Amino acid sequence: MAAVIEAVELAPSTEWRDWLLLLKPRVVSLVVFTGAIGLFLAPGHLHPVLAFTAILCIAIAAGAAGALNMWWERDIDALMLRTRRRPIPDGRLPAGDAMGFGVTLAVGSVLVMGLATNLAAAEWLAVSIGFYVFVYTMWLKRRTPQNIVIGGAAGAFPPVIGWVAVTGHVGVLPILLFALIFLWTPPHFWALSLYACRDYGRAGVPMLPVVAGARSTRRHILAYTLVLGAVSVLPWVLGYTHALYGMTAAVMSAVFVAGALWTLCDRQDAQGNSETGDRPARLLFRYSLIYLAVIFLAIAADRLVA
Amino acid sequence: MADYNDDFPPRPTLLQAAEMRRRQKGRNLALLLVLSALAVLFFAITLVKLAHA
Numbered sequence: 233m234a235a236v237i238e239a240v241e242l243a244p245s246t247e248w249r250d251w252l253l254l255l256k257p258r259v260v261s262l263v264v265f266t267g268a269i270g271l272f273l274a275p276g277h278l279h280p281v282l283a284f285t286a287i288l289c290i291a292i293a294a295g296a297a298g299a300l301n302m303w304w305e306r307d308i309d310a311l312m313l314r315t316r317r318r319p320i321p322d323g324r325l326p327a328g329d330a331m332g333f334g335v336t337l338a339v340g341s342v343l344v345m346g347l348a349t350n351l352a353a354a355e356w357l358a359v360s361i362g363f364y365v366f367v368y369t370m371w372l373k374r375r376t377p378q379n380i381v382i383g384g385a386a387g388a389f390p391p392v393i394g395w396v397a398v399t400g401h402v403g404v405l406p407i408l409l410f411a412l413i414f415l416w417t418p419p420h421f422w423a424l425s426l427y428a429c430r431d432y433g434r435a436g437v438p439m440l441p442v443v444a445g446a447r448s449t450r451r452h453i454l455a456y457t458l459v460l461g462a463v464s465v466l467p468w469v470l471g472y473t474h475a476l477y478g479m480t481a482a483v484m485s486a487v488f489v490a491g492a493l494w495t496l497c498d499r500q501d502a503q504g505n506s507e508t509g510d511r512p513a514r515l516l517f518r519y520s521l522i523y524l525a526v527i528f529l530a531i532a533a534d535r536l537v538a
Numbered sequence: 539m540a541d542y543n544d545d546f547p548p549r550p551t552l553l554q555a556a557e558m559r560r561r562q563k564g565r566n567l568a569l570l571l572v573l574s575a576l577a578v579l580f581f582a583i584t585l586v587k588l589a590h591a
Contacts, residue, residue: 247561248568279590281582288579348583 246329250319254302254330255295255337262524263294263390266413269528270391270406273535274398282348286397289345290390292337293357297364297386299334303327304369308435314428345397353397360389374436377443384417385410391528405472408463409531415460416524419453419492423517426450426495427510447504450496453516457492461485464527477534484523484530491516 267290271283278286302309302320310321319325338361346354368383388410395406422440425432426449429441441449464485468478495512506513550558 246565248565251568279586281586285579285583 246319246325250324251333253319254299254325254333256298256302257295259298259387260291260294263387264291265525266409266528267291267390267394269532270394270409271398272394272532273391273405273409274395274403276398278349278398283397285348286345286353286394289341289348289357290393292341293345293361294390296334296337296341297361299330299337300361300365301369303331303334304365305373308374308437311435312431314431345393349397350400352400353393356389356393356396356402360386360393363389374438377438377440379438380421380440381418384414384421387417388413404470405467408467408470408472409528411463411466412460412527413524415456415463416520419456419460419488420517420520420524422449422453422456423495423513423520426506426513445504446506447500450492450498450504450513454489454492454496457485457489461489467531473531473534474538476537477530480530481527484526488516488519488523491519 264287268287271278271286302318305315306318306320306327309315309318315321320327320330342354342358342361345357364383364386368379368386372379372383391409391413392402392406396402425439425441426446429439429446432439433442440452444452461482464481465478467473468475468481491512495516498510498512499507501507
């Protein structure tokens with residue numbers, strides 16, 4: 233009987249949950265959030281059904297890009313503790329099926345976006361998928377420690393797409409929101425990679441701590457956080473928002489910079505490795521998630537109050 | 539004489555077959571929900587587009 237049960241457990245069979253996991257639901261939730269804020273901030277009106285469709289398309293496109301990312305990276309995913317239980321490396325889902333699923337969703341989301349809103353939004357959506365899959369996943373990730381810097385643009389597209397879905401063109405405010413996510417991505421991921429660098433090293437992914445060391449990574453985090461802080465208040469300085477957003481951005485960014493400074497001054501050995509179990513970096517990673525959520529909520533609240 | 543068992547995967551046990559049916563049913567239900575939702579969405583988009591044409 234035990235042998236039979238073991239055989240059942242070993243039998244490769246796909247559950248619907250595995251297809252869902254392939255879409256990287258956590259990443260999709262962030263993308264939906266920033267895309268919806270972009271759509272909300274845009275001047276003009278979009279029928280609620282079309283607005284819902286636009287956000288759904290952004291979510292599905294992000295999921296499709298995630299599925300194609302998992303298909304392409306199945307070899308390195310199998311080597312990393314954080315990713316080896318994903319459906320493809322775990323053998324629960326055939327790689328070819330995942331690729332077909334990703335391509336179908338990508339094409340479908342772009343077509344529906346074009347039909348429901350406008351061609352410009354569909355084009356931006358296609359560019360965001362292409363950037364994530366071809367530029368970040370296939371080209372940069374395994375080649376350069378700057379992978380996350382340039383690749384971060386892929387995650388910065390949603391507020392632009394949301395805005396374009398309403399207006400049909402790109403404005404200054406969505407470009408500032410794009411810049412905000414673009415500059416937020418490196419310190420966010422480098423904070424994570426500081427304490428997950430063994431995983432990346434094992435898989436041969438040239439993340440900054442693997443290639444340049446922890447000390448250099450901490451300096452990079454601080455530099456990007458300072459630039460991020462300056463850019464975060466630009467919507468207020470340029471008159472696109474009011475003091476509610478401006479003050480929130482200033483305070484949240486000051487805390488982010490303080491966290492980056494704490495990470496830089498973390499107790500380290502001669503090689504720059506943390507002697508505190510990377511506690512500051514772990515807290516900075518968590519704070520970076522709160523930071524982005526609060527900044528985007530603040531800009532929406534600012535518009536509501538105005 | 540060829541051994542036909544070499545050409546086919548081993549027959550699943552009753553427990554395996556029941557588990558496979560359960561998973562297949564789950565996938566089919568999920569697909570039904572997704573296709574139904576898509577049909578409703580396309581219908582709604584069409585109505586909105588026609589109303590604002």
